Amino acid sequence: MRNQRRILHLDMDAFFAAIEQRDNPFLRGKPVIIGGAPEGRGVVSTCSYEARKYGVRSAMPMAQAKRLCPHAVFVPLNGEKYAFVSRQLMNLLREFSPKVQPISVDEAFMDISGMERLFPTEEALGRAIKKVVWDKLRLTCSIGIAPTKVFAKMASGMQKPDGLTVIRQEEVETRIYSLPVEDLWGIGEKTAAVLRKLGIKTIGQLARESEARLKKVFGKNGELMVRVARGQVDSPVLALEELPPEKSVGHEHTFWDDTNDLEEIRAELLLLSQKVGRRLRKNGFRGRTVTVKLRYDNFQTTTHRTTLTFYTNNDMTLFKTAFHLFLKRYESGRKIRLIGISVSNLVNGTAPAALLPFEEELLWQVSDEKLFPVLDRIKDRFGEHAIWRTTNLILFRDR
Numbered sequence: 001m002r003n004q005r006r007i008l009h010l011d012m013d014a015f016f017a018a019i020e021q022r023d024n025p026f027l028r029g030k031p032v033i034i035g036g037a038p039e040g041r042g043v044v045s046t047c048s049y050e051a052r053k054y055g056v057r058s059a060m061p062m063a064q065a066k067r068l069c070p071h072a073v074f075v076p077l078n079g080e081k082y083a084f085v086s087r088q089l090m091n092l093l094r095e096f097s098p099k100v101q102p103i104s105v106d107e108a109f110m111d112i113s114g115m116e117r118l119f120p121t122e123e124a125l126g127r128a129i130k131k132v133v134w135d136k137l138r139l140t141c142s143i144g145i146a147p148t149k150v151f152a153k154m155a156s157g158m159q160k161p162d163g164l165t166v167i168r169q170e171e172v173e174t175r176i177y178s179l180p181v182e183d184l185w186g187i188g189e190k191t192a193a194v195l196r197k198l199g200i201k202t203i204g205q206l207a208r209e210s211e212a213r214l215k216k217v218f219g220k221n222g223e224l225m226v227r228v229a230r231g232q233v234d235s236p237v238l239a240l241e242e243l244p245p246e247k248s249v250g251h252e253h254t255f256w257d258d259t260n261d262l263e264e265i266r267a268e269l270l271l272l273s274q275k276v277g278r279r280l281r282k283n284g285f286r287g288r289t290v291t292v293k294l295r296y297d298n299f300q301t302t303t304h305r306t307t308l309t310f311y312t313n314n315d316m317t318l319f320k321t322a323f324h325l326f327l328k329r330y331e332s333g334r335k336i337r338l339i340g341i342s343v344s345n346l347v348n349g350t351a352p353a354a355l356l357p358f359e360e361e362l363l364w365q366v367s368d369e370k371l372f373p374v375l376d377r378i379k380d381r382f383g384e385h386a387i388w389r390t391t392n393l394i395l396f397r398d399r
Helices: 015-023 062-068 079-094 122-137 149-156 169-175 189-197 203-207 211-218 220-230 262-282 315-329 362-368 371-382
Strands: 007-012 032-035 044-047 073-075 100-104 107-111 141-146 164-166 248-259 285-296 301-312 336-348 387-389 394-396
Touching: 007 122, 007 149, 015 032, 015 044, 015 079, 032 062, 044 062, 079 100, 079 107, 079 122, 107 149, 122 141, 122 164, 141 149, 149 164, 189 211, 203 220, 211 220, 248 262, 248 285, 262 285, 262 315, 262 336, 285 315, 301 315, 301 336, 315 336
Parallel strands: 032 073, 141 164
Antiparallel strands: 007 107, 007 141, 032 044, 100 107, 248 336, 285 301, 285 336, 387 394
């Protein structure tokens, strides 16, 4: 290893499905599809490699997945379990390097520059990480090591599942440049189609292209694409404490059936408000601006926001504000497909709550100051849905 920056990207193999197969021997070796019911209108969250052989893919409608693989085992999403395993994974990675940047529940970047003093080769480091992940979690992962984040992520996908691919600086042209331009992380189908019309079919052709020419077509993104293909975009791996603060915190929900039932909508908005409030408190934030997102049955999507005169992370304050905003903006009688709530204009939770003195709403907040830590601890231990609140009652889930 040399002193130049070296980036490792770890990607778990069919993460959700692999966890279910690990925990349930009956599922091992079978096509497993994670998501909603096959007769519903949800989409595939992920699927096992046995299911992928039949053409099933993430984000595919469940009904289509059922047609492609009718004998698959359909398993509902268990986000709490997957998040728990994800935390275990990230803690394992931090034993190798303090520079670990999660980019989703099942993948992360690591800065491994200078680790030649600990491991004779990068391949040895990769094998050591894979062994720990298997020994501790009984799950496989694929690892890519390269000079930049983009190339490392591409490398981790080259030998899936359970792969290990190392690309050195001098190998970029021979191993990356011959690949189709759509293989470059960040380039979607529409962008790739435009590039092909310009005669740019491979990553190498993109790397050799004029930045000025692509800027005329794509604006600043054109320049960026060329620099990424050349390996000139070298953004650092940021540990959790180095990441910029969140600009907003939000949750949304797609209804199983389109609905105009105000009680159902109200109940869901209350649950979402509790999730948002919990995340705000967990990350030490309060916010002022509450936004409600509505998607109607024809996919028309609208957002409506209001800004409070004080900062809050109180579930019920968020709910009351969001529901009032919903009633004010909702087109009565129309069916809703999706509803969401987010809070922005964030400050550290230790900042003064009130911007204006004697704010009446603060009385509600103070009354709950001792309650929320208790509720949060219960959810930390037993899961997000172990306990939740209605407008006037607290309900306990029968486990």
